[in-house]
Amino acid sequence: MSWRKEERRAERGYHHGNLKEALLQAALGLIAEKGAAGFTFADAARMAGVSPAAPYRHFRDRDELLSSIAQRGFEQFEALLTQAWDDGRPDTVSAFQRLGKAYLAFARNEPAFYSAMFESGLPVDSNATLLVASERAFAIIRAASERLAALAPPGVPRPPAMMMALHIWSMSHGVASLFGRGDAARRKLPMSPEDLLEAEVLIYLRGLGFPTDRRPEPPPVPPAGGASGPWGASR
């Protein structure tokens, strides 16, 4: 492939033109291949067809590149979740399920972003803008939970939306990181991660007293009358 490098070099001339972007893409590829741990500043440079010193014009060090990726990942993640949620259309519960599917789809289709975001070991609060990006993504789940909580049937205590959101997030993340990645040597499952998560969320919602009748199924569970939530009084 060295001709490739030459060709690139020839094509682009002395200046790369868009090295920052190229480095991000290269790193993304490398992370997807070898995991967030096994990617190297020098490797990224090599892949972008540029000398090992060049990246220093754009990133202070490896960590800054990595957290740029994580940040961009959170932004794309947020966009995807926003789109999936679609402001709760056509109905809150099914939009909620789409959210879960979108979560898994992201983990599956963008394993490199997902690693950088959740498994790279970089401290979330090292970088303020990274933290913000991460919070904005979570805010979508939070907002969806809020909307869903507000729909609690009469007689059912309204669950704290924050807690719901954390529950949904942990289910999604759990399924995604245990079963939802492309990498060959994964645990075998009797069903797809998507179905697994969908069932999990539906059972959970039913446990909160929500009717989960949009599924092609027999009569919905009648809301449990008057019992308070299992985490204590609602607020």
Added chain:
Amino acid sequence: MSWRKEERRAERGYHHGNLKEALLQAALGLIAEKGAAGFTFADAARMAGVSPAAPYRHFRDRDELLSSIAQRGFEQFEALLTQAWDDGRPDTVSAFQRLGKAYLAFARNEPAFYSAMFESGLPVDSNATLLVASERAFAIIRAASERLAALAPPGVPRPPAMMMALHIWSMSHGVASLFGRGDAARRKLPMSPEDLLEAEVLIYLRGLGFPTDRRPEPPPVPPAGGASGPWGASR
């Protein structure tokens, strides 16, 4: 600390006596400190006070050491879960909750093992005995789910135990890996990971139609009569 090394060396003489064990312990310490990715064969040797060539008497390479750790981790994990489950005493639901707590306790108290087991990126099926150890640990959750499923109240369809087990596992793993680790820079929570997971599991179980009345609370939710489970027919 070089006197320490000398002292050790003086104490033990030419032969270490228990180097294999010492290397495992050293690696465990290093992983806890810097994560599974940032631990080094040479580092482990140094920490055990031994030349960098010595570890090769006991492990083919870094990966073999790492997977030994993962294996041992799964064994301890299994032991802990078995103890927590305590064969379903005093009652199935509370034993089930203890299982969840034990899961989190393990992730919190043994972050190095947990990393090696779930985040080290070593293919689960690379090593047959590792795979077995991992499956034996999961089998505890599976067995507990089986027992719980068998207790489904009359009129409630019996949920597939395998699916239940996978759901519980994903919740536990999700909470543990998002919120349950010691490492300083973690996300802030309005409640403890333990409480978060406990509530999550309880709501889930209620969603399956189980009474969750062992909590200090008002009247239990009456089992939802006759509705089939949200994942379709029971089997």
Added chain:
DNA sequence: TGTACATCAGTGAACGCGCGTTCACTGATGTAC
């Protein structure tokens, strides 16, 4: 009980390697006049 010898666990020096980082440099680009 003592001696000879085989086996084993750890030594220490050496190697090649790739990484991160620095440095003075140079080619390209844009802008002021």
Added chain:
DNA sequence: TGTACATCAGTGAACGCGCGTTCACTGATGTAC
């Protein structure tokens, strides 16, 4: 429209470092007789 100059992005050579791995070796231990 052309020229001089400042700025900028990338070069390539060099460095020190620590890692993984190998090798012939040697000190310690155990065992046969």
